Amino acid sequence: MEGTAIKTGDGKSGPPLQRKKESIVDLAKFMNKPVRVKFQGGREATGILKGFDPLLNLVLDNTKEFLRDPDDPFKITENTRELGLIVCKGPSVVVICPVEGMEQIPNPFISN
Numbered sequence: 276m277e278g279t280a281i282k283t284g285d286g287k288s289g290p291p292l293q294r295k296k297e298s299i300v301d302l303a304k305f306m307n308k309p310v311r312v313k314f315q316g317g318r319e320a321t322g323i324l325k326g327f328d329p330l331l332n333l334v335l336d337n338t339k340e341f342l343r344d345p346d347d348p349f350k351i352t353e354n355t356r357e358l359g360l361i362v363c364k365g366p367s368v369v370v371i372c373p374v375e376g377m378e379q380i381p382n383p384f385i386s387n
Contacts, residue, residue, distance in 0.1 A: 302327045302371065309374035310335070314367045317343070319351055320358065321374055331365035 302324065311321045312333065322335030338358040344350040 300331065300371070302331075302333075305371075305373055311370075311372050311374050311377060312363060312368060313370040314363070315369055316367075317349065317351075320361075320363075322358075322361065325360075328365070331368050331371075333363040333365070333368065333371070334360070335363060336360050 305324050307323060307325070309321055310324045311319065312335070313319050319341045320335065320338050321341075322338030324333065325336050326334035336359070338361045339355040340358055341351045342354040342356060344352050
């Protein structure tokens with residue numbers, strides 16, 4: 276019966292019923308804590324998680340964006356710029372991780 280039209284109370288058919296989407300990620304434990312977010316396209320930012328929804332739209336406060344190396348656009352530097360309060364669209368978010376306990380390691384797949 277999934278995908279079939281449903282008759283509404285007024286005799287007209289409506290769109291098929293859809294299940295409510297539930298997020299498999301529990302970000303509640305990161306509320307009001309610093310998180311690092313990576314976006315499609317390679318941008319990275321850190322900020323205090325102030326809110327989120329099931330689609331992973333995020334609200335970050337005191338946000339800092341990490342700038343790219345001008346000589347290598349794929350390399351992120353420690354230079355930052357202040358963004359303040361931002362809203363991140365869920366579809367563009369690739370990675371969310373807590374700042375505390377995060378350690379960046381060299382890529383083992385890059386040969387020198």
